[in-house]
Amino acid sequence: DSGVTQTPKHLITATGQRVTLRCSPRSGDLSVYWYQQSLDQGLQFLIQYYNGEERAKGNILERFSAQQFPDLHSELNLSSLELGDSALYFCASSVGGLNADSYEQYFGPGTRLTVT
Amino acid sequence: AQKITQTQPGMFVQEKEAVTLDCTYDTSDQSYGLFWYKQPSSGEMIFLIYQGSYDEQNATEGRYSLNFQKARKSANLVISASQLGDSAMYFCAMRVTSGTYKYIFGTGTRLKVLA
Numbered sequence: 090d091s092g093v094t095q096t097p098k099h100l101i102t103a104t105g106q107r108v109t110l111r112c113s114p115r116s117g118d119l120s121v122y123w124y125q126q127s128l129d130q131g132l133q134f135l136i137q138y139y140n141g142e143e144r145a146k147g148n149i150l151e152r153f154s155a156q157q158f159p160d161l162h163s164e165l166n167l168s169s170l171e172l173g174d175s176a177l178y179f180c181a182s183s184v185g186g187l188n189a190d191s192y193e194q195y196f197g198p199g200t201r202l203t204v205t
Numbered sequence: 206a207q208k209i210t211q212t213q214p215g216m217f218v219q220e221k222e223a224v225t226l227d228c229t230y231d232t233s234d235q236s237y238g239l240f241w242y243k244q245p246s247s248g249e250m251i252f253l254i255y256q257g258s259y260d261e262q263n264a265t266e267g268r269y270s271l272n273f274q275k276a277r278k279s280a281n282l283v284i285s286a287s288q289l290g291d292s293a294m295y296f297c298a299m300r301v302t303s304g305t306y307k308y309i310f311g312t313g314t315r316l317k318v319l320a
Binding site: 193 | 248249251252255296298308309311312313
């Protein structure tokens, strides 16, 4: 158990809908990362937050957005869902200092999103 | 272009033997980090080992070592004394810092350890 929790474990929804994925980092970790893993595109880094602020941005679509709250949990919002958004979405956390990016990330179990 | 290449889609190794998983990278950044992750069939991602671009010594973590050859832009993972529990998907990844931090993953190598 990495100490990172993600809810829900599974999510099935229809095209055009909006969903929210939730992540609670390990106790003491300030950075949260979001990744998407699909058969088509492999593992893709989406976005990183550090202590409530966006720190790094990867291949995140404009239809997707994320935020990190004062209690350090994070949410990834996916809207106008398409079939191609079906994937496993991972959240990871690390201590992640602002000027010294911690290298060890602890991954949650993932949320399996199926868009029908 | 910033890229990670893993050329071995699948590999077999006999239990107790060593195995090398290949990873080459491409970046123009001077400062970068290289990672290896393991993904068992259960799906979770497990951090294995990290090498910074300025680290002079190869990283080691237990049975895992990273064979870092900067001039060749390779960062191969060596697993010594393979165990059945090492059967999994292995991903090489790179953190680059041009502009902003970004993480790039390879396509992975599926390792099967044979009894």
